[in-house]
Amino acid sequence: MVMPSRKEAPSVEDGYLPIPPEHLLPNTRASFEIYLKQGGKFVLYAKTNDQLTTQHRSKLGEMGAREVYINVSKESEYSDYIQDNMAQLLNDDDISADVRAETWSWSAANLAEAVYESSLPPSVLRKRVDRIKKLIEASSRFFTSPESLKELAKYISAGGNIYQHGIGTMVYSLCLMQTYDPDEPTMTAVCVGAMLHDMGKLHLPEQLLEKDPRDMNEQEFRAYAAHPNIGVRASAVIPLMPEAIHCVLFHHERMDGKGYPSGATGEEIPLYARVVGLCNAYDGLTRSKPWRRGYTPFEALKHVRDDTGGFDEDVFMRLVKVLSDSGLT
Ligand SMILES: [Fe+2]
Ligand SMILES: [Fe+2]
Structure with missing residues (x-):
């Protein structure tokens, strides 16, 4: 079951799943890579097991990013990360x-x-x-x-x-x-x-x-x-x-x-x-x-x-x- 992003049906684009930027929690490590979409391309924003910080989130706010992306194959790791x-x-x-x-x-x-x-x-x-x-x-x-x-x-x-x-x-x-x-x-x-x-x-x-x-x-x-x-x-x-x-x-x-x-x-x-x-x-x-x-x-x-x-x-x-x-x- 996929986290519905902003109450709309989630659209998996080119194998990437959108997630809310708010889910990047400060002082945690995620066992999946996080991407941004820029100019139609997916760009790596945080590597697997990077220490996430308040800056990760605030920078996304400044950029006006409404979504970040994970590889769709990492959906269950993402679900575990949220539960944990x-x-x-x-x-x-x-x-x-x-x-x-x-x-x-x-x-x-x-x-x-x-x-x-x-x-x-x-x-x-x-x-x-x-x-x-x-x-x-x-x-x-x-x-x-x-x-x-x-x-x-x-x-x-x-x-x-x-x-x-x-x-x-x-x-x-x-x-x-x-x-x-x-x-x-x-x-x-x-x-x-x-x-x-x-x-x-x-x-x-x-x-x-x-x-x-x-x-x-x-x-x-x-x-x-x-x-x-x-x-x-x-x-x-x-x-x-x-x-x-x-x-x-x-x-x-x-x-x-x-x-x-x-x-x-x-x-x-x-x-x-x-x-x-x-x-x-x-x-x-x-x-x-x-x-x-x-x-x-x-x-x-x-x-x-x-x-x-x-x-x-x-x-x-x-x-x-x-x-x-x-x-x-
Ligand atoms: Fe009942
Ligand atoms: Fe019952």
Whole structure:
């Protein structure tokens, strides 16, 4: 997956891929060459493993360069470089919130898509989940600003794939969890659980997932409602932290006990799983499904609010506040 440059489809020219100049992070070394385009030709700007400095970036600014280029064969090294330096990039106030949000979304999409591939060997799955943990750890400060969620919403709200819904659920859960000021390991575990909550759906037939659960017959619904349990079983090879497992297992439980798979009620459902359950519902409603269009944030919140007995009222009010502080409702 290629980093979309400036919200336009990236065009690979003569084997060179455009990247934003802001991605040349001071005091880092990139394991790829960086080129400029001058007079229609690609000119070497920084060699592999050169120490990058603030001057590298400021000089590009003075030249008015809107893009620099890497060899397209180095795309995966570039993706690793961004992931490895995500904390620095997100905390760099010289980079616009828009570019930081776009970069975060691109990186998260790469990682989430890779983890939602079916039939991964356990060792590969473990490594990929570790990268997601690192991304979350690098992101928490960035997410304290309401501006960040506003910028991110432009990039995370599109698409109906399981992994895209996983990212959306994780982002809203992260913002909501911050209102409870949890310790870092709990935050990471909850966000990993939010990202992977629908993993069990990978083991369900596609035709079933294209059906509105309200239109399923009893047998179909029983198969569908097993996905939290299947997800917990599938993730046993990682293994996940207990809070993450609870988020996978409890994300369809309801405060009134009418949820599944266990029918747990109220505080029997851990607080962080109530957070992920609500964010799952909200994010799902905002995405288009084969049987209905995606709801606007306002419509989705109204739908959740009208679902009496479904969600924790205090958690709901916090979601309303997080979204309105970010200007999303
Ligand atoms: Fe689910
Ligand atoms: Fe979900």
